[in-house]
Amino acid sequence: MAGERSQRLFGRVRRILEQKGISIQDIQNAEIYDELAEAQKQIFARVGFERKYNITLDNSEDEYELVVSSVNDRVCVKGIKIFITPSTWTYTLEYVPNTEWNETILSDSTASNPTHATLFDNTLHLYPTPATDGEILTLWAILCLPETDISATIDPEIGEEWNKALEYYALSSLLFDERERNDYFLKFREQIGEIKLTKTKKGYPIQKARTS
Numbered sequence: 001m002a003g004e005r006s007q008r009l010f011g012r013v014r015r016i017l018e019q020k021g022i023s024i025q026d027i028q029n030a031e032i033y034d035e036l037a038e039a040q041k042q043i044f045a046r047v048g049f050e051r052k053y054n055i056t057l058d059n060s061e062d063e064y065e066l067v068v069s070s071v072n073d074r075v076c077v078k079g080i081k082i083f084i085t086p087s088t089w090t091y092t093l094e095y096v097p098n099t100e101w102n103e104t105i106l107s108d109s110t111a112s113n114p115t116h117a118t119l120f121d122n123t124l125h126l127y128p129t130p131a132t133d134g135e136i137l138t139l140w141a142i143l144c145l146p147e148t149d150i151s152a153t154i155d156p157e158i159g160e161e162w163n164k165a166l167e168y169y170a171l172s173s174l175l176f177d178e179r180e181r182n183d184y185f186l187k188f189r190e191q192i193g194e195i196k197l198t199k200t201k202k203g204y205p206i207q208k209a210r211t212s
Contacts, residue, residue: 003153009036009163010152013170020175027174029152037149039169039188040156046192049143049158050081057086057130057137062114067122070147077122078144086135089113093126093137101125165191 013032014024055064067076083093091111096104098118105127109115113135114126124139146157156166165188172185 003151003155005155005160005163006033006036006150007152009150009156009166009170013167013174016167016171017174020177020180022174022176026176032170032174033151035170035173036156036166037151038173039166040146040150040158040162042169042188043158043162043165043192044143044145047196048078050140051143053139053141055124055137055139057132057135059130059133062126062129064124064126065122066124066141067147070122070145071149073121074145074147075121076143076145076147077119078142080117080119080124081140081142083117084138086113086132086137088132088135091115093117098125101127161195162191165195 010029010032013036014029017023017027017032053066070076080095083095085091085093093114094116096116096118098120101118101120104116104118109128111128112131114128114130116127118125148154148157150156150166156162168184168188168191172181172188175181175184
């Protein structure tokens with residue numbers, strides 16, 4: 001059920017607040033979800049998640065949205081880590097900064113498929129336009145923000161191993177006692193460090209692949 005995990009996170013945070021004498025009259029439910037959403041953003045900023053995309057190329061299209069919709073049209077994709085081009089291509093695809101894109105597309109190209117790529121917001125731009133329909137371009141993008149915010153109906157985008165970090169950050173913002181807030185923020189940072197240490201050797205963090 002959508003939001004089930006978020007509601008469990010909410011329940012654990014609410015329970016600790018109540019144990020500290022903080023009631024719903026002091027902190028509304030929406031405030032807890034807001035801090036859980038902020039916690040996920042903070043984790044994205046500190047970790048630098050990656051997501052695999054499998055893009056079906058179209059010979060009439062040179063722009064491909066990696067993030068179709070996000071909260072307030074936020075820019076979620078920070079950069080591209082690697083491209084895997086179709087086996088029929090005899091050259092690599094080069095990523096260029098978007099500040100150099102106008103100069104790139106003004107240059108003559110005799111290639112039958114894209115030789116250059118860049119990002120504008122959450123959209124991948126290719127030059128020249130693909131020559132063949134249906135070929136698959138695979139890439140790994142670096143994400144700096146989640147596409148959605150945690151709420152009663154929207155679960156976190158990151159895995160369940162991050163649950164404690166999400167809760168710790170929320171409590172570091174919601175508790176009234178400064179010492180307790182500081183303690184939970186330290187726990188939040190330690191939790192991130194522990195997960196990064198144990199997962200890095202496995203190529204973590206790679207989010208679920210997207211196909212477009």
